[in-house]
Amino acid sequence: MYGCSRIKRLWSVWLSGALLLLTMLEATAAEPKRVLLLHSFGRDFAPFSDFAVRFRDELFKQSPDPIDLYESSLMSARFREPTEEGPFVEYLRTLFAERKVDLIVAFAAPAAQFIQRYRPQLFPTTPMLITAVDERRFPNNDGLTANDTIVALKVENSRYFDNIRRLLPETTTIAVVIGDSPLERYWVGEMRREFQQFTGLHFEWLNTLSFNAILKRVAALPPHSAIFYPLLAIDAAGVPHEQERALASVYAAANAPMFSIIDNNFGRGVVGGPMISTQELGRRGAEVAVRILGGVPAASIKTPPLGLGTPLYDGRELRRWNISEARLPPGSIVQFREPSVWQEYRWEIAAAAATLLMLVAIVALLLVERHRRRKAELQSRSRLLEVMHLNRTAAAGALSASISHELNQSLGAIMSNAEAAELLLSATHPDLGQVQEILADIRHADQHAADVIQNLRKLLKRQSVIEAHEFDLNDVIAGSLPILLPEAQNRGVALRTDCSRRALPVLADRTHLQQVILNLAMNGMDAMMGSASQVRTVTIQTALNEGHEVEVAVADSGTGIPAEIMKNIFETFYTTKPQGTGLGLSIARTIVEIYGGKIWAENRAEGGAVFRFTMPLATAQVI
Amino acid sequence: MTAAPLIHVVDDDASFRTAIARLLRAAGYQVVLYESGDAFLSQPVSAEDGCILLDVRMPGFTGLDLQNHLNDLDCILPVVFLTGHGDIPTNVRAVKAGAEDFLSKPVAKEKLLEAVERALARCIERREERDQINRLRDLVSKLTPREHEVFSLVVRGKLNKQIAAELGTSERTVKAHRRAVMDKLEVDSLAESVSIAERLGMLSNSAEKN
Numbered sequence: 128m129y130g131c132s133r134i135k136r137l138w139s140v141w142l143s144g145a146l147l148l149l150t151m152l153e154a155t156a157a158e159p160k161r162v163l164l165l166h167s168f169g170r171d172f173a174p175f176s177d178f179a180v181r182f183r184d185e186l187f188k189q190s191p192d193p194i195d196l197y198e199s200s201l202m203s204a205r206f207r208e209p210t211e212e213g214p215f216v217e218y219l220r221t222l223f224a225e226r227k228v229d230l231i232v233a234f235a236a237p238a239a240q241f242i243q244r245y246r247p248q249l250f251p252t253t254p255m256l257i258t259a260v261d262e263r264r265f266p267n268n269d270g271l272t273a274n275d276t277i278v279a280l281k282v283e284n285s286r287y288f289d290n291i292r293r294l295l296p297e298t299t300t301i302a303v304v305i306g307d308s309p310l311e312r313y314w315v316g317e318m319r320r321e322f323q324q325f326t327g328l329h330f331e332w333l334n335t336l337s338f339n340a341i342l343k344r345v346a347a348l349p350p351h352s353a354i355f356y357p358l359l360a361i362d363a364a365g366v367p368h369e370q371e372r373a374l375a376s377v378y379a380a381a382n383a384p385m386f387s388i389i390d391n392n393f394g395r396g397v398v399g400g401p402m403i404s405t406q407e408l409g410r411r412g413a414e415v416a417v418r419i420l421g422g423v424p425a426a427s428i429k430t431p432p433l434g435l436g437t438p439l440y441d442g443r444e445l446r447r448w449n450i451s452e453a454r455l456p457p458g459s460i461v462q463f464r465e466p467s468v469w470q471e472y473r474w475e476i477a478a479a480a481a482t483l484l485m486l487v488a489i490v491a492l493l494l495v496e497r498h499r500r501r502k503a504e505l506q507s508r509s510r511l512l513e514v515m516h517l518n519r520t521a522a523a524g525a526l527s528a529s530i531s532h533e534l535n536q537s538l539g540a541i542m543s544n545a546e547a548a549e550l551l552l553s554a555t556h557p558d559l560g561q562v563q564e565i566l567a568d569i570r571h572a573d574q575h576a577a578d579v580i581q582n583l584r585k586l587l588k589r590q591s592v593i594e595a596h597e598f599d600l601n602d603v604i605a606g607s608l609p610i611l612l613p614e615a616q617n618r619g620v621a622l623r624t625d626c627s628r629r630a631l632p633v634l635a636d637r638t639h640l641q642q643v644i645l646n647l648a649m650n651g652m653d654a655m656m657g658s659a660s661q662v663r664t665v666t667i668q669t670a671l672n673e674g675h676e677v678e679v680a681v682a683d684s685g686t687g688i689p690a691e692i693m694k695n696i697f698e699t700f701y702t703t704k705p706q707g708t709g710l711g712l713s714i715a716r717t718i719v720e721i722y723g724g725k726i727w728a729e730n731r732a733e734g735g736a737v738f739r740f741t742m743p744l745a746t747a748q749v750i
Numbered sequence: 751m752t753a754a755p756l757i758h759v760v761d762d763d764a765s766f767r768t769a770i771a772r773l774l775r776a777a778g779y780q781v782v783l784y785e786s787g788d789a790f791l792s793q794p795v796s797a798e799d800g801c802i803l804l805d806v807r808m809p810g811f812t813g814l815d816l817q818n819h820l821n822d823l824d825c826i827l828p829v830v831f832l833t834g835h836g837d838i839p840t841n842v843r844a845v846k847a848g849a850e851d852f853l854s855k856p857v858a859k860e861k862l863l864e865a866v867e868r869a870l871a872r873c874i875e876r877r878e879e880r881d882q883i884n885r886l887r888d889l890v891s892k893l894t895p896r897e898h899e900v901f902s903l904v905v906r907g908k909l910n911k912q913i914a915a916e917l918g919t920s921e922r923t924v925k926a927h928r929r930a931v932m933d934k935l936e937v938d939s940l941a942e943s944v945s946i947a948e949r950l951g952m953l954s955n956s957a958e959k960n
Contacts, residue, residue: 532807532834539834539855540769546859547772565772572765616809 159195160229160420162186165242166200167235168310168360173370174405175234177391178259181409182232182416189417197222204237205308205361216245223249230419231255232412235310236264243270254425258412262432263317276425278412280403281432282388284321284357288328290400290438291353291386294450300352302331304341304377306368308361318357337364338373342380352383356397371395384448390439394463398444401435401456408433511717512590515642518714519586522645529613530583537576544569582610585638586645593636593721597745600631600640600677604667607644620652620663627669631677632745635722640742643718643726644681646711647738651683653704654736658685675744676724682737687730696728715740755870756780756800758827760790760816762808766855770803770832770862777863787811787819795825799877801850801869806833806840814840817847826876828869832857886946889935897934900927904940905947 164183168175179198187194199219203210231253233239239257242250254274257265262279265271291298303318305311315334322330331348333341341362345354356377361367370391378385378396387393390402411430419425438456442464445452452461469476523530548565551557604626615622633640644667651665668680688696695701697716700709719726719740726740757779761767764785771781780800784790788811790802802820806813817829828850833840841852850872851865893901896917903913910928914921937943947953 528835528837535834535855536763536766539832539857540763540766542856542858543766543769543773543862547769547776550773550776550859561772565769568765568768572769575765617807 159193160190161195161197161223161226162230162232162416162420163223163228164196164198164232164234165238166198167204167233167237167241168308169200169202169205170198171369172205172360174358174389174391175259176370177389177405178408178412179234181405182258182412183409185410185413186416189413190420191417192420197228201238201241204235204310205367207307207309207365212241212245216248219245220249228253230416232416233257234259236260237310239265239275243272243275246272246274254419256412256416256419256425258408271426273424273426276415276419276428276430278408278415278430279432280408281434282403283435284318284388285324286435287355287386287388287400288322288325290456291355293456294398294400294454295351295353295384295448297351298328298353300329300331300349302333302345302348302352302354302383304345304354304356304359305332305334306359306361307334307363307365308367311358311360314357335363338362338366338368338376342376345377345381345383348381348383354381354383354385356385356387356392357389384444384450388435390436393439394441396444397441398448398450399438399440401438403433404436407436508593509591512593514710515639515714515718516587516589518646518710519638519642521710522642522649523583523587525649526610526614529617530579530610532617533579533609533613534576537572537579540572541569541576544572579609582606586610586641588638590636590638593639595634595636595722597632597634598637600633600679600742601626601669603637603640604644604669604679606637607641607648610645611648614649615652615665618652618656618663620655620665622648623664623666625666625668627671629671631669631671633677633722633742634745635742639718639721643715643740644679646715647681647740650711650738651681651685651736654683654685671744672741676741677744678739678741680737680739682731682735684735687734688728688736693728693730697726712738753798754778754780755873756782756796756798757866758782758784758790758796758800758802760784760787760802760808760813761805761832762786763805766805773859773862774866777859779866787813787816790816791819795823796827799870799873801828801830801866801873803830803832803866806831806836806844814843814847817844817849821848826873826880828872828876830865830869883949886935886950890946890950890952892934893931897927897931900924901931901935901943902947902952904928904931905944905953 164179166172166175166179170176170179183196186196201215203212203215228250231242231250233242233255236257239255239260242255246253246255252274254276255272256276256278257271258278260277260279262277262281265277265279268277271277288301291301303315305315305318311334315332319330319332322328331344333344336344338359341359348354354377356374359368359370359373359377374392374395381396384398385396386400387397388402389405391405393399393402411433415428415430418428438459440452440455440459440461442461444450445455445461446465455461544565548562551562551565604624608622608624611622648665648667652663655663655665662684664684666680666682668682670678670680672678697712698709699713701713702709715738716726719742722742724740724742726738728736728738731737757774759767759770759774759781761770761783762785767783767785771783774781782796784793786808791811804813804816811819813831813833817831820827820829829844829848830851830853831844831849832853832855834855836852836854844852850869853861853865890898890901899917900913903916908916910921910924914924917924932938932943935943935946937946944953
């Protein structure tokens with residue numbers, strides 16, 4: 128900040144010089160106006176330096192004539208002891224002996240007083256503009272000559288405390304950070320006098336402390352304190368301090384909010400309030416300077432002193448000290464409002480939020496979609512199970528003659544055995560050994576009937592979910608035979624099995640695979656209804672394919688599948704049989720595919736058709 | 751009473767076969783078991799009185815096949831069908847083919863034994879009829895060819911004169927033959943001779959020849 132403003136200042140000086148040079152080269156006729164800026168405390172002594180910078184900028188901006196600007200500094204105003212001014216006077220006299228100065232601009236009272244003292248020797252006719260000075264230094268324009276005019280400022284310290292109390296009503300202590308130079312002493316005196324009216328406030332005057340002591344003090348102020356920082360040029364130890372750096376140090380150490388009276392410190396840690404605008408003072412000064420350079424007699428120009436400007440606050444400090452903006456006087460301006468994340472990244476946040484919302488919407492949509500799909504899947508799955516069940520019921524219906532024959536066979540055996548036993552027992556010397564045999568046979572027959580019914584019940588079981596288990600596919604084929612064999616016998620079909628001796632573990636619902644085998648076997652039997660009895664054969668084979676899948680083949684000795692039927696044979700509702708539903712093979716395919724297998728049909732070279740399906744092996748078989 | 755009647759049981763289901771055999775034996779019958787129609791046919795047809803209990807549904811030779819075959823063999827053993835799942839068409843076919851009875855498994859003892867008794871009675875009936883026919887056949891076989899010719903013409907109601915003309919002989923000779931025939935056939939009247947001819951099926955045969 129400091130370096131930056133310094134560079135800026137150097138840059139503007141250089142620029143003004145360059146401009147001047149250009150103007151001189153171009154306008155040979157136009158004599159530049161010579162202006163001498165005389166500083167009291169040094170060229171870079173704030174707040175005067177800030178007034179000077181604004182003034183220079185404004186002057187170059189406003190002046191119709193080229194300006195030949197000189198700057199010089201009294202410096203001695205800093206010192207408490209009077210200094211020999213002779214050499215400096217001589218220096219100025221030498222410098223301007225051949226160059227007529229059109230206007231002297233004195234910054235602060237010491238420079239003005241110096242000019243007034245040496246004017247007869249140095250610049251007897253040159254008008255002087257006095258600025259950056261409090262109005263009370265020249266009350267009622269006392270001490271001004273006919274060649275002098277003043278653009279003063281009006282420091283109203285008391286008004287400033289209204290500001291502090293308005294913002295921080297609980298304030299009890301005000302620490303006044305100020306140095307011990309003659310200027311500062313003047314102000315201490317002024318302020319002590321002025322502050323007597325503030326009876327409720329305790330003022331701590333730090334002008335008697337060294338800079339380090341000041342820093343310590345501001346770091347340990349009691350609660351409800353505020354720091355009033357008008358100026359710190361030279362501390363009590365006599366050490367001069369560069370204004371910006373001193374302010375930064377105090378700010379860093381302070382445990383209480385800081386207030387200042389001139390806006391040059393604004394933005395560097397002070398909370399703010401009504402302040403004197405350096406910009407405005409510079410503008411007014413330049414305005415007056417231009418008029419004087421234009422030939423207006425200085426004394427005729429009366430400028431009212433510049434008072435406190437529009438209240439100006441530093442948003443960062445307001446927030447830091449927890450001062451609500453509602454307490455600010457009406458018409459206040461808050462600067463450096465730390466942009467909230469929202470303010471700073473409004474579009475980014477909006478875009479991100481929009482994206483997020485969109486994503487949420489998409490996710491919600493997908494979830495709803497997924498829910499729907501899952502529901503639909505469940506529905507379709509349950510319908511499929513329903514259809515599969517219907518198909519099994521139909522198969523059981525088709526097998527009912529065989530099944531009832533099978534059952535009646537057992538029931539007949541049981542009945543006859545029981546009646547034989549009755550007869551035996553009614554004899555005088557019953558053959559109990561035979562009765563025992565009979566009872567054992569009854570039990571066997573009963574068991575056989577129970578097995579038949581059990582098989583049927585399994586086949587007819589209604590399922591709401593698929594229960595996959597690992598089992599040996601050979602067992603399913605063995606389990607299907609009691610159901611198929613009576614039917615085969617009934618139809619005069621020889622049913623053969625040729626099962627792999629190796630176990631064929633698959634992961635599936637046992638009933639479903641049994642259903643596939645029943646469907647294929649029944650289909651095979653149906654296919655041979657027209658063939659001669661001697662050649663009616665259905666063969667069920669199982670085999671292990673390359674160690675990773677099981678293949679089941681159901682072959683018949685019928686007439687084979689005509690080519691035009693082959694391509695549609697697994698289609699739902701496709702049937703060539705008068706009583707067919709067109710579901711058997713379609714369901715067989717559905718089931719096989721549910722468990723990750725494939726099914727296909729082909730004609731055998733030796734006649735008849737063969738239906739094959741594969742199933743993934745549940746556990747890898749070591750060959 | 752001689753030996754108990756012999757019941758032939760043909761059924762592929764061993765447990766049923768055994769059970770029915772026990773019951774029949776306990777009821778006082780002799781029982782022979784066959785596991786298929788082929789097994790039954792491989793044995794010579796029994797001469798003893800009895801009947802066949804036949805399962806309709808068997809692998810290979812079904813009950814109906816066997817029944818037809820037995821009819822061809824002129825077997826007098828009546829057939830009682832036992833079926834696990836009897837449908838009407840099968841029933842009708844069986845009865846048309848001469849089945850004595852058609853029973854459904856499981857069959858109650860009383861029903862079974864009644865059917866068996868009926869079948870046995872029918873068997874005796876058939877055997878007696880067959881025996882009588884055989885006796886008549888024996889008598890007929892004792893006729894000389896000429897006497898046989900005269901007999902077959904007489905039972906068709908031909909007059910002696912017509913017969914003589916047909917055979918190219920004299921009426922007297924025909925008369926003598928007729929007496930010999932009556933003696934050999936141990937009959938006293940023309941009506942009796944006609945009855946024998948009819949029972950031996952000679953009338954229809956002769957008619958066919960004509």
